[in-house]
Amino acid sequence: MSAPSISVFGATRTDLPASLPQFGHIRRYWDPLHESFAAKLLPGEYYVTLHGEMIVTVLGSCVSACVRDRASGLGGMNHFMLPLDRSHGESAWADATSAATRYGNVAMEMLINDLLKAGAKRSNLEFKLVGGGKVLAAMTDVGAGNIEFIRNYMRTEGFAVAGEDLGDVYPRKVHFHPDSGKVRVKKLQSTRNDTIFARERSYLQQVSSAPQTGDVELF
Amino acid sequence: MKIMIVDDSAAMRMIVKKTLRQAGFEGHEITEAEDGAKALAAIQSASPDLVLSDWNMPNMTGIELLEKLAASGSKLKFGFVTTEATADMRARATTAGAKFLISKPFTPESFKEALGPFIN
Numbered sequence: 001m002s003a004p005s006i007s008v009f010g011a012t013r014t015d016l017p018a019s020l021p022q023f024g025h026i027r028r029y030w031d032p033l034h035e036s037f038a039a040k041l042l043p044g045e046y047y048v049t050l051h052g053e054m055i056v057t058v059l060g061s062c063v064s065a066c067v068r069d070r071a072s073g074l075g076g077m078n079h080f081m082l083p084l085d086r087s088h089g090e091s092a093w094a095d096a097t098s099a100a101t102r103y104g105n106v107a108m109e110m111l112i113n114d115l116l117k118a119g120a121k122r123s124n125l126e127f128k129l130v131g132g133g134k135v136l137a138a139m140t141d142v143g144a145g146n147i148e149f150i151r152n153y154m155r156t157e158g159f160a161v162a163g164e165d166l167g168d169v170y171p172r173k174v175h176f177h178p179d180s181g182k183v184r185v186k187k188l189q190s191t192r193n194d195t196i197f198a199r200e201r202s203y204l205q206q207v208s209s210a211p212q213t214g215d216v217e218l219f
Numbered sequence: 220m221k222i223m224i225v226d227d228s229a230a231m232r233m234i235v236k237k238t239l240r241q242a243g244f245e246g247h248e249i250t251e252a253e254d255g256a257k258a259l260a261a262i263q264s265a266s267p268d269l270v271l272s273d274w275n276m277p278n279m280t281g282i283e284l285l286e287k288l289a290a291s292g293s294k295l296k297f298g299f300v301t302t303e304a305t306a307d308m309r310a311r312a313t314t315a316g317a318k319f320l321i322s323k324p325f326t327p328e329s330f331k332e333a334l335g336p337f338i339n
Contacts, residue, residue, distance in 0.1 A: 102325070105230050106323045109323070121277070215329075
């Protein structure tokens with residue numbers, strides 16, 4: 001017999017399990033509707049969870065990789081888009097080594113590294129890919145570029161895609177349950193989601209204007 | 220010159236190789252390994268002059284590889300190319316004898332700056 005569950009709508013649960021130390025900045029809460037703890041990602045963020053907790057985000061032209069260790073149920077999600085890379089014109093996303101692609105690789109690597117550090121095994125990783133909608137009114141289809149990148153990346157790394165919901169014209173709300181591997185995608189009516197567009201535009205500007213380089217330290 | 224690239228990501232190894240060329244370091248013999256343990260085994264036969272290594276990798280991390288090499292008396296030139304670089308990591312890298320640490324994402328310019336003194 002399982003213990004009776006009590007859901008108190010609108011109530012705040014105080015027993016939020018601790019997150020891994022590097023994710024203290026991620027917004028986490030009790031979701032009474034799904035009767036689950038949840039971590040909500042904004043553009044540019046990623047999160048790894050050890051225990052019964054879902055990861056939620058809303059995607060326009062950004063993409064998220066929902067990644068889990070099939071054996072242990074450890075899982076994580078990122079939420080990113082590639083910067084506009086004018087140095088390569090339209091081919092920047094197809095070029096596996098352009099500055100834009102480097103940025104995408106780092107977004108994937110940070111998530112995978114933290115999963116491995118938490119105890120996941122590379123050979124157990126299961127990938128589901130979501131997002132990349134053509135939702136921003138712009139000459140360049142940012143979503144298509146993000147999809148092209150993530151497909152190339154998966155191929156190069158030799159990772160299999162267990163499931164995907166990519167492209168089209170809709171923003172998406174994603175619920176990822178690493179324990180079960182289930183990814184639920186709700187397509188949203190694009191006209192009602194100005195906040196998503198504003199956030200993504202500002203994120204795109206931020207990643208495109210920041211120099212695509214880290215530090216060099218000489219010892 | 221023989222350069223070994225150690226990274227568990229095939230995509231990242233490809234980017235590092237291309238960036239070496241873009242930074243003007245051409246005509247070098249490049250070998251690859253996908254984790255520290257494989258690199259350690261391959262270093263015997265490949266005898267590289269310089270190792271460019273990721274930090275976080277399965278089986279054996281980049282710092283464990285460097286520490287093992289240092290303990291065996293190796294004078295191999297060794298630098299890190301990594302996404303994560305905390306103060307503790309930098310201190311441990313310096314102690315173990317690393318020559319530089321390049322943070323990802325990097326540019327050909329950052330490669331020129333870090334590798335210039337070691338690549339002829």
